[in-house]
Amino acid sequence: MAKMYYNGDANAAYLNGKKVAVIGYGSQGHAHALNMRDSGVEVVIGLRKGKSWEKAEEDGFQVYSVAEAAAQSDVVMILLPDELQPKVYKEEIEPNLSSQALMFAHGFNIHFNQIVPPKECDVLLVAPKGPGHLVRRTYEQDAGVPALFAVHQDVTGEAKELALAYAKAIGSLRAGALETTFKEETETDLFGEQAVLCGGLTSLVKAGFETLTEAGYQPELAYFECLHELKLIVDLMYEGGLEGMRYSISDTAQWGDFVSGPRVVDARVKEEMKAVLKDIQEGNFAKGWILENQANRPVFNAVNQRENEHPIEQVGRELRKMMPFVNSSKKKEVVVSANN
Ligand SMILES: NC(=O)C1=CN([C@@H]2O[C@H](COP(=O)(O)OP(=O)(O)OC[C@H]3O[C@@H](n4cnc5c(N)ncnc54)[C@H](OP(=O)(O)O)[C@@H]3O)[C@@H](O)[C@H]2O)C=CC1
Ligand SMILES: CC[C@](O)(C(C)=O)C(=O)O
Ligand SMILES: [Mg+2]
Numbered sequence: 569m570a571k572m573y574y575n576g577d578a579n580a581a582y583l584n585g586k587k588v589a590v591i592g593y594g595s596q597g598h599a600h601a602l603n604m605r606d607s608g609v610e611v612v613i614g615l616r617k618g619k620s621w622e623k624a625e626e627d628g629f630q631v632y633s634v635a636e637a638a639a640q641s642d643v644v645m646i647l648l649p650d651e652l653q654p655k656v657y658k659e660e661i662e663p664n665l666s667s668q669a670l671m672f673a674h675g676f677n678i679h680f681n682q683i684v685p686p687k688e689c690d691v692l693l694v695a696p697k698g699p700g701h702l703v704r705r706t707y708e709q710d711a712g713v714p715a716l717f718a719v720h721q722d723v724t725g726e727a728k729e730l731a732l733a734y735a736k737a738i739g740s741l742r743a744g745a746l747e748t749t750f751k752e753e754t755e756t757d758l759f760g761e762q763a764v765l766c767g768g769l770t771s772l773v774k775a776g777f778e779t780l781t782e783a784g785y786q787p788e789l790a791y792f793e794c795l796h797e798l799k800l801i802v803d804l805m806y807e808g809g810l811e812g813m814r815y816s817i818s819d820t821a822q823w824g825d826f827v828s829g830p831r832v833v834d835a836r837v838k839e840e841m842k843a844v845l846k847d848i849q850e851g852n853f854a855k856g857w858i859l860e861n862q863a864n865r866p867v868f869n870a871v872n873q874r875e876n877e878h879p880i881e882q883v884g885r886e887l888r889k890m891m892p893f894v895n896s897s898k899k900k901e902v903v904v905s906a907n908n
């Protein structure tokens with residue numbers, strides 16, 4: 569088994585007396601910043617004026633322009649959207665770099681040469697294996713999201729120790745971290761989100777919903793069966809693996825799992841997964857995503873709108889209004905409408 573790193577393997581002192589600039593305050597940015605502050609690390613935020621700026625100030629952070637935040641810090645963690653990082657880096661971060669450690673939560677821009685850092689800087693990656701909002705939520709529950717870490721440049725000889733101290737400060741060493749390379753993190757993260765976690769899953773859910781509704785079954789029922797219950801099933805897998813999930817389901821379901829699962833996700837699907845992985849490894853996916861952004865996202869925006877209008881989304885929005893426990897902001901809406 570690969571070496572796993574836990575809290576006892578990291579020395580928090582590698583962040584002592586250091587100021588960390590978290591650039592961006594979105595999904596990952598807010599979680600890293602809040603978790604690190606709660607772990608006793610000095611954090612400032614780098615942003616442009618806007619919604620995130622206001623939120624970071626509301627959360628009690630000192631917020632600066634990206635350039636100012638980078639210039640005054642010892643560690644610069646870039647948590648901007650991947651597609652915006654090269655421009656912001658070139659214009660606002662690079663001119664302010666001297667000997668800071670440069671950090672990422674995903675290797676895309678280093679691996680695909682969209683950012684080429686100066687030779688004088690340590691360059692490392694701490695990539696939580698989960699959405700930023702869960703990085704924060706689990707930290708608050710005394711738990712954590714596992715992470716990968718990697719060192720691209722080690723000028724100080726302390727880059728690995730810094731990565732571990734950082735992973736500890738955001739709570740990831742409570743769950744375990746694994747050493748990797750920028751290449752391995754980038755390729756596997758892109759594969760996971762495309763083939764399994766996001767792309768594979770949304771396509772599977774929609775195909776199940778469409779199969780039931782096209783056969784005349786009620787959309788509300790199809791929503792519960794193919795989307796809502798998925799969380800409950802996946803929670804069991806998270807806690808106990810496939811075996812743990814199968815322990816809780818009926819033997820009828822387990823037999824259906826064995827005989828029908830491989831009919832749905834068959835050898836052709838696996839061949840297609842291999843083709844997706846090859847596109848990632850050969851840089852075709854990255855090239856397409858870079859060009860899509862240069863063209864102002866015509867395909868992204870059109871597909872996004874179509875997806876948001878899918879019947880599973882329409883029925884889901886209605887059903888979730890009556891389930892305040894699934895979303896705290898919805899809870900407020902329901903309470904307001906119930907009082908009116
Ligand atoms: N989302 C996730 O859970 C995960 C993300 N990652 C990686 O983390 C990194 C960040 O992704 P994510 O958290 O999803 O990003 P988000 O889209 O959630 O957040 C982006 C942040 O960047 C700010 N921003 C955007 N443009 C600029 C700009 N020009 N100047 C200054 N600030 C700007 C936004 O502020 P504003 O409000 O002004 O737009 C926002 O605060 C990426 O490398 C991603 O691959 C890794 C693991 C999981
Ligand atoms: C699964 C999507 C992800 O890779 C993540 C939350 O880990 C991302 O890029 O957002
Ligand atoms: Mg990921």
Ligand SMILES: [Mg+2]
Nearest residue numbers: 674757758761
């Ligand atoms: Mg990702």
